[in-house]
Amino acid sequence: MEKKLRIMALGWPTMAVVLTCAVVAMLPGVSSTRFIVGANMGWTSNMNYTVWARGKHFYLGDWLFFVYDRNQMNVLEVNKTDYESCNADHPLHNWTTGAGRDVVPLNVTKTYYIISGKGFCYGGMKVAVTVEKLPPPPKAAPVKSGSPGLLSTFKGQIVVPALFAIAAVWDSFLLLA
Numbered sequence: 001m002e003k004k005l006r007i008m009a010l011g012w013p014t015m016a017v018v019l020t021c022a023v024v025a026m027l028p029g030v031s032s033t034r035f036i037v038g039a040n041m042g043w044t045s046n047m048n049y050t051v052w053a054r055g056k057h058f059y060l061g062d063w064l065f066f067v068y069d070r071n072q073m074n075v076l077e078v079n080k081t082d083y084e085s086c087n088a089d090h091p092l093h094n095w096t097t098g099a100g101r102d103v104v105p106l107n108v109t110k111t112y113y114i115i116s117g118k119g120f121c122y123g124g125m126k127v128a129v130t131v132e133k134l135p136p137p138p139k140a141a142p143v144k145s146g147s148p149g150l151l152s153t154f155k156g157q158i159v160v161p162a163l164f165a166i167a168a169v170w171d172s173f174l175l176l177a
């Protein structure tokens with residue numbers, strides 16, 4: 001009985017660290033950003049996505065999330081020439097899955113040129129997003145968070161191991177008690 005209690009007690013500091021890490025991982029400055037293209041308007045006609053993308057920073061590890069009418073639009077990545085001319089005949093990547101909910105992982109530092117085929121590009125359904133490598137300097141009110149950045153490196157390589165080390169010491173005290 002007593003032994004069982006000890007074994008349970010042994011795990012708590014480590015459990016606390018695991019939970020703390022889970023919370024830390026969700027804080028701004030660590031997580032990647034999922035951009036809903038067009039925000040609450042989604043991926044649709046009558047939107048100017050050049051205006052939507054203006055002033056936003058897209059970093060490696062972020063995602064674009066396209067929400068739209070699956071019966072009408074699609075999500076095609078094309079090259080610069082085809083972006084400008086709205087040519088959907090030879091996409092570099094067809095991100096359309098059929099659900100009207102498509103995720104584009106921004107895992108390359110380049111400009112992603114994305115259009116809707118089926119004629120919608122001509123009405124302005126096109127977005128160009130340039131993915132940057134470095135996270136922004138710390139801001140008072142971060143609009144987005146960079147990943148991986150200095151802050152996440154600090155948390156991942158210094159804070160987290162330190163917490164585990166403290167927990168290990170704590171564990172052994174409980175064990176000896």
Ligand SMILES: *[C@@H]1O[C@H](CO)[C@@H](O)[C@H](O)[C@H]1NC(C)=O
Nearest residue numbers: 078079080081082083087090
């Ligand atoms: C885009 O692809 C088209 C067709 O394959 C090609 O003619 C054009 O030169 C390409 N443009 C760029 C910028 O690569």
Ligand SMILES: *[C@@H]1O[C@H](CO)[C@@H](O)[C@H](O)[C@H]1NC(C)=O
Nearest residue numbers: 074076094095096097098117
């Ligand atoms: C893109 O992929 C979807 C789902 O596989 C398919 O239905 C659609 O025809 C494709 N579109 C183009 C332009 O390749």
Ligand SMILES: *[C@@H]1O[C@H](CO)[C@@H](O)[C@H](O)[C@H]1NC(C)=O
Nearest residue numbers: 093103104105106107108109
């Ligand atoms: C980026 O993600 C796409 C889609 O998951 C994948 O096909 C591609 O290989 C990835 N590229 C890199 C450089 O990781």
Ligand SMILES: *[C@@H]1O[C@H](CO)[C@@H](O)[C@H](O)[C@H]1NC(C)=O
Nearest residue numbers: 047048049050051123124125
């Ligand atoms: C979107 O807005 C920009 C800047 O106001 C303008 O240059 C561009 O022509 C617009 N695009 C469309 C498709 O209306």
